[in-house]
Amino acid sequence: MASAVAASSFASTRLSHLQMLEAESVHILREVASEFQKPVMLYSIGKDSSVMLRLAQKAFYPGPIPFPLLHVDTGYKFREMIEFRDNYTRELGVHLLVWRNEPALAQGANPVALGTQRCCGLLKTQALLDGLREHGFDAAFGGARRDEERSRAKERIFSFRDRAGQWDPKNQRPELWNIFNGRIHPGEGIRIFPLSNWTELDIWHYIHLENIPIVPLYFAKERKMLVRGDSLIPVEQSFVKGLPGEEQWVRSRLRSLGCSPCTGAIRSDADTVPKIIAELVSFRSSERANRIIDHDQDGSMEIKKREGYF
Amino acid sequence: MPLVQEIRQDFSIEDFLESEQQKDLLRFSTAGSVDDGKSTLIGRLLYDSRNVYEDQVRAVTRSTGASAKTSIDFAQLTDGLRAEREQGITIDVAYRFFATANRKFIIADTPGHEQYTRNMATGASTADLAIVLIDARKGILAQSRRHASIASLLGIRHIVAAINKMDLVDFSEEVFERHRAALAVLAAKLDIEEMLAIPISALDGDNVVTRSERTPWYDGPTLLEHLETVPTTAEESDAAFRFPVQRVIRPHQNFRGFAGQIAGGSVYVGDKVVVLPSGKTSRVESIVTFDGELGSASAPQSVTLMLEDEIDVSRGDLIAAAYSAPQPTTRLEASLVWLHADPLDGAKTYLLKHTSQTVKATVSLRHRTDIETLEDHAADSLGMNEIGVAVVETSRPVLVDPYRDNHATGSFILIDPATNATVGAGMVRARLEAEIEQRSTSAVIVLGSRQTLLQELEQRLLEQGYAVVNTRVTNRAVWESLLHAGVITLVACEDCESPSIAHLRRHEGLVFDSLDVHPQGEHGSAEEIEHELHRRNIFPTTTEGA
Numbered sequence: 001m002a003s004a005v006a007a008s009s010f011a012s013t014r015l016s017h018l019q020m021l022e023a024e025s026v027h028i029l030r031e032v033a034s035e036f037q038k039p040v041m042l043y044s045i046g047k048d049s050s051v052m053l054r055l056a057q058k059a060f061y062p063g064p065i066p067f068p069l070l071h072v073d074t075g076y077k078f079r080e081m082i083e084f085r086d087n088y089t090r091e092l093g094v095h096l097l098v099w100r101n102e103p104a105l106a107q108g109a110n111p112v113a114l115g116t117q118r119c120c121g122l123l124k125t126q127a128l129l130d131g132l133r134e135h136g137f138d139a140a141f142g143g144a145r146r147d148e149e150r151s152r153a154k155e156r157i158f159s160f161r162d163r164a165g166q167w168d169p170k171n172q173r174p175e176l177w178n179i180f181n182g183r184i185h186p187g188e189g190i191r192i193f194p195l196s197n198w199t200e201l202d203i204w205h206y207i208h209l210e211n212i213p214i215v216p217l218y219f220a221k222e223r224k225m226l227v228r229g230d231s232l233i234p235v236e237q238s239f240v241k242g243l244p245g246e247e248q249w250v251r252s253r254l255r256s257l258g259c260s261p262c263t264g265a266i267r268s269d270a271d272t273v274p275k276i277i278a279e280l281v282s283f284r285s286s287e288r289a290n291r292i293i294d295h296d297q298d299g300s301m302e303i304k305k306r307e308g309y310f
Numbered sequence: 311m312p313l314v315q316e317i318r319q320d321f322s323i324e325d326f327l328e329s330e331q332q333k334d335l336l337r338f339s340t341a342g343s344v345d346d347g348k349s350t351l352i353g354r355l356l357y358d359s360r361n362v363y364e365d366q367v368r369a370v371t372r373s374t375g376a377s378a379k380t381s382i383d384f385a386q387l388t389d390g391l392r393a394e395r396e397q398g399i400t401i402d403v404a405y406r407f408f409a410t411a412n413r414k415f416i417i418a419d420t421p422g423h424e425q426y427t428r429n430m431a432t433g434a435s436t437a438d439l440a441i442v443l444i445d446a447r448k449g450i451l452a453q454s455r456r457h458a459s460i461a462s463l464l465g466i467r468h469i470v471a472a473i474n475k476m477d478l479v480d481f482s483e484e485v486f487e488r489h490r491a492a493l494a495v496l497a498a499k500l501d502i503e504e505m506l507a508i509p510i511s512a513l514d515g516d517n518v519v520t521r522s523e524r525t526p527w528y529d530g531p532t533l534l535e536h537l538e539t540v541p542t543t544a545e546e547s548d549a550a551f552r553f554p555v556q557r558v559i560r561p562h563q564n565f566r567g568f569a570g571q572i573a574g575g576s577v578y579v580g581d582k583v584v585v586l587p588s589g590k591t592s593r594v595e596s597i598v599t600f601d602g603e604l605g606s607a608s609a610p611q612s613v614t615l616m617l618e619d620e621i622d623v624s625r626g627d628l629i630a631a632a633y634s635a636p637q638p639t640t641r642l643e644a645s646l647v648w649l650h651a652d653p654l655d656g657a658k659t660y661l662l663k664h665t666s667q668t669v670k671a672t673v674s675l676r677h678r679t680d681i682e683t684l685e686d687h688a689a690d691s692l693g694m695n696e697i698g699v700a701v702v703e704t705s706r707p708v709l710v711d712p713y714r715d716n717h718a719t720g721s722f723i724l725i726d727p728a729t730n731a732t733v734g735a736g737m738v739r740a741r742l743e744a745e746i747e748q749r750s751t752s753a754v755i756v757l758g759s760r761q762t763l764l765q766e767l768e769q770r771l772l773e774q775g776y777a778v779v780n781t782r783v784t785n786r787a788v789w790e791s792l793l794h795a796g797v798i799t800l801v802a803c804e805d806c807e808s809p810s811i812a813h814l815r816r817h818e819g820l821v822f823d824s825l826d827v828h829p830q831g832e833h834g835s836a837e838e839i840e841h842e843l844h845r846r847n848i849f850p851t852t853t854e855g856a
Contacts (some may be wrong), residue, residue, distance in 0.1 A: 006336070014334060014544075014545060015334065015335075015544065015608075015610070015611065016331060016333060016334060016335075017333050017334055017335035017413075017414040018331070019611070020334070020544075020610065021335070022612070023571060023610050023611050023612040024610070024612075026469065026612035027556070027571040027612050029555050030556040030558060030569055030570075030571075030612070033557065034625055034666070057600055058600040058612075059557075059568070059569070059612070060559060060600075061598070061600040061614070062559070062565060062567075062598070063559045063560070063565075064561065065560035081650065106564045122657055144587070146405045146407070147406075147407045152401060152406040153404040153405055153406060154403055154405065172601045173732040174402075174428055174431075174432050174649045174732050174735070175432060175732075176431065176432050176435040176721070176723060176735045177435045177436060177717065177718065177721045178436075178571075178718070179663055179664070179665075179723050181663065181723060181725055181730070181732045183661070183725060183727075183730040184730060185730065190326065196408075197405070197416055199407050199409075199414075201330075201409075202414075202468075205327065205331075206331055208327065209331070219391065229675065264826075264828065274323045274324070274327060275323070276807075277323060277326070277327065278323040278326070279319070281326065282321075282340075287746055
């Protein structure tokens with residue numbers, strides 16, 4: 001479909017907020033591609049990654065995206081995510097790299113055995129740092145947004161990381177106008193967040209307008225779940241075991257994509273993007289907001305970030 | 311009391327998406343410290359415009375006394391300060407987001423204490439509007455003056471003085487008028503075009519979103535009404551077309567486009583443009599985007615331009631309207647905000663990043679400005695959070711506009727090349743008479759101890775018809791007489807790196823260093839140095855033309 005975003009921009013001086021955000025993100029992508037030796041885009045297969053990838057296509061059109069994508073695969077991603085990843089990146093002709101912490105996986109690392117924090121530490125954070133170091137990437141794009149969580153609200157667009165890949169909140173560079181300081185010494189790195197100023201609603205609205213493909217897990221359909229109180233736990237890995245009677249078919253969908261053992265689903269009838277947006281808006285006055293809708297909250301985000309996670 | 315976003319019975323997602331698409335974007339900054347009600351104001355703004363989730367509201371609601379009345383702690387709704395303090399994080403600029411039926415808003419929220427100037431300047435640099443908080447009981451305090459002053463320095467056209475805590479002065483018209491008169495004096499002094507005073511009570515909600523019945527004497531807009539209708543900077547701009555080239559896109563032989571974000575004005579297919587610093591002119595052949603070609607585009611869109619003629623264009627160049635292009639300059643006067651604990655050093659060479667170009671620069675301070683009294687004081691350095699006016703000399707021509715004409719092409723940052731820290735932020739006041747505007751035949755090029763480069767360069771320049779001499783003398787007077795003699799002087803000296811002659815190495819129009827030529831701070835090659843001579847308009851006498 002022809003882009004509604006671009007169509008309405010013709011000869012107009014008043015840009016919509018999505019056009020403003022798009023222009024800002026494209027500017028950031030081009031700056032990084034031009035100033036760094038070896039940038040990479042962290043690709044998580046989720047909705048924000050899908051938007052970031054579309055923006056990268058736009059930034060360098062009609063040329064190819066001048067950097068590879070890196071997916072940090074924990075080994076426990078949903079099968080539908082991996083299928084989508086492989087098909088979509090092949091279709092776009094982008095260069096996809098996958099990094100897994102194979103030694104940890106070989107030793108049987110999983111969230112049930114290790115607990116979620118240690119499991120994430122090994123399979124996400126450690127794998128990410130190893131992957132970046134092994135390939136020698138000096139700049140990495142991430143899809144984080146400032147509206148996600150409090151500690152992100154003051155994150156820079158260019159976030160400086162020391163030689164250990166760590167984030168020192170006291171040692172971030174002031175960022176004025178749209179002039180970014182990407183200068184680093186050998187071994188240091190910068191994480192770049194082109195979606196900093198997008199909100200969750202902006203992301204979904206852009207996906208709708210631009211007709212951006214997303215993983216089908218976002219859309220409601222009958223899925224096999226373990227029903228435990230209010231929680232719906234997808235049945236995918238053999239080490240996630242239900243009690244008798246817990247396993248049911250439920251019309252449901254995922255609000256955010258992660259590892260199958262640690263990602264809860266919600267009951268939902270939203271099987272189109274507009275219906276998902278309607279659901280998102282209606283949750284604001286819903287009784288369920290408290291329990292199920294986490295709005296990407298993550299209390300331990302600050303700690304994870306200091307250690308090197310996005 | 312209605313909570314949060316209400317979904318009407320007749321809610322239609324199609325209508326909702328349609329209205330979402332019409333929204334534009336306004337960025338505004340707020341600044342203040344813990345007690346002045348800033349967090350309460352933001353909380354009230356978000357709550358009354360129904361932008362908070364119900365569970366968030368419940369978390370900050372508590373019962374007060376036996377009456378079982380509930381009250382909402384609006385400050386806590388948005389106050390990340392406590393959490394940050396507990397986590398030991400530096401408190402600086404936090405960005406918050408909300409929307410109304412007509413607009414999306416981004417708030418750059420800065421605490422008022424400690425590194426106030428640096429943070430306020432950061433928040434103000436991208437803002438269309440600034441909210442300055444005034445406590446109705448206290449009037450204009452130092453902090454409000456500071457914020458207004460920084461907002462003015464950063465070129466924010468619309469400033470709102472929110473006269474808060476009107477409930478504590480019995481909504482007195484007289485008190486409000488007294489503050490408004492004082493603000494008018496301040497606005498005149500700061501050269502602020504628009505300073506709108508609004509009487510509010512953030513705590514009770516008067517005139518924040520809903521019009522107050524307790525201020526019948528006030529007939530202006532509520533704060534939110536004003537935020538929703540004030541024009542954005544992009545809408546108001548009448549700047550000429552400016553397009554800093556970020557990147558050349560050349561996927562195959564038949565396509566060569568220049569990618570960038572329009573930094574001012576608009577462009578139409580067929581427009582006559584000039585590429586700077588080369589000065590070559592051409593016309594816009596097409597405006598390319600992923601979503602199809604456009605007939606025109608305007609700031610701040612990101613597009614790719616194709617030109618009708620084969621012209622050498624690279625990152626850092628500027629494509630500008632041919633009828634109104636900036637004169638390349640290596641000297642400019644700028645307002646500076648100092649951001650780093652290491653003070654400004656007039657003898658040091660900094661990196662200056664301006665749009666997509668990075669050059670070396672030296673900075674000599676003219677005066678420091680007291681941010682509260684706005685008086686200028688003689689000074690030769692700036693410490694962290696201080697502001698002043700300086701003369702900046704760059705190693706290569708920069709393509710700047712005065713900041714008041716164009717924020718994007720009138721702003722720059724200074725980087726310490728040793729630490730890579732961002733140490734200063736600058737706003738161009740004027741281009742100064744450039745020494746290189748006239749074509750010249752002479753230059754002094756400092757090569758350090760690089761004998762091989764000297765020989766290679768000498769050979770190359772002689773072949774091109776330049777008159778070349780070389781010397782080991784590092785004496786400014788001798789250099790100047792050689793400049794007057796119209797020759798290229800190559801200086802090779804073992805002690806060139808010594809700090810004692812650092813002042814001689816300052817690159818001005820005709821004196822430069824082989825280190826200046828290379829963006830990464832290495833010695834340039836003979837070819838790069840020759841190219842640099844051309845950039846500086848230095849040619850042998852035998853060259854024809856001009």
